Amino acid sequence: MNKKRQLLIDTALTLFYAKGINHTGINEVLSVSGVAKNTLYNHFESKEALIIATLEQRHTLFIEWLTSKLEGADSDQQVITQLFTALAQWFTHCDPILGDFRGCFFINSSAEFSDQGGQISLFCKQHKQQCRDLIGQSLTNKDASLLDAICLMKEGAISTAYVSGDVTIAKKCITLLNITAKNIN
The missing domain is CATH 1.10.357 (Tetracycline Repressor; domain 2)
Structure with missing residues (x-):
């Protein structure tokens, strides 16, 4: 698996589990992971796709x-x-x-x-x-x-x-x- 994709999943899972999915925005996932928005959308077509991955x-x-x-x-x-x-x-x-x-x-x-x-x-x-x-x-x-x-x-x-x-x-x-x-x- 691509390292940045995995980093996004790991970061999102940690944030979603700690704060809730609806209280965690994509910008927070990007900020904490240090991954660019374009990279996120190259791996996940939507927030829902990222949620499913987590x-x-x-x-x-x-x-x-x-x-x-x-x-x-x-x-x-x-x-x-x-x-x-x-x-x-x-x-x-x-x-x-x-x-x-x-x-x-x-x-x-x-x-x-x-x-x-x-x-x-x-x-x-x-x-x-x-x-x-x-x-x-x-x-x-x-x-x-x-x-x-x-x-x-x-x-x-x-x-x-x-x-x-x-x-x-x-x-x-x-x-x-x-x-x-x-x-x-």
Whole structure:
């Protein structure tokens, strides 16, 4: 990948995640990155194209992170524990791969764009489905209600940790989900 293109994506992702997409203008991305406006438009036809590129980069990073966090789990309880322990580390800014925690970039991005059929919303929806699929592949119990509970709790934990600042929510989820998993088995 072209170095300047990558620099634009990295800069935009950092700014979009920290400040929000609609609060970050193209001129700020250019100023922080040090890249000329013509170069930006040689790589991205619009701000939306740059947003999609940042979503793609964060998606790849998050899926790789999630895959590594679920590796080696040999029971549903272990999947739950590993997933929510990893989330707790992220919530407390202790995960160097995902960086500082400011909620879910996909929830945040989707919330900024009301067109549910738009490219940004559809990408965010696709990301959430791929996370769900990955978690589902790690479970031994294929009961959809367990997967639903885990994914709903994951999304709720992320939102709660960000909005309320309750970084202990992930540990609470482990307890509740392990009870649920035992009752489903």
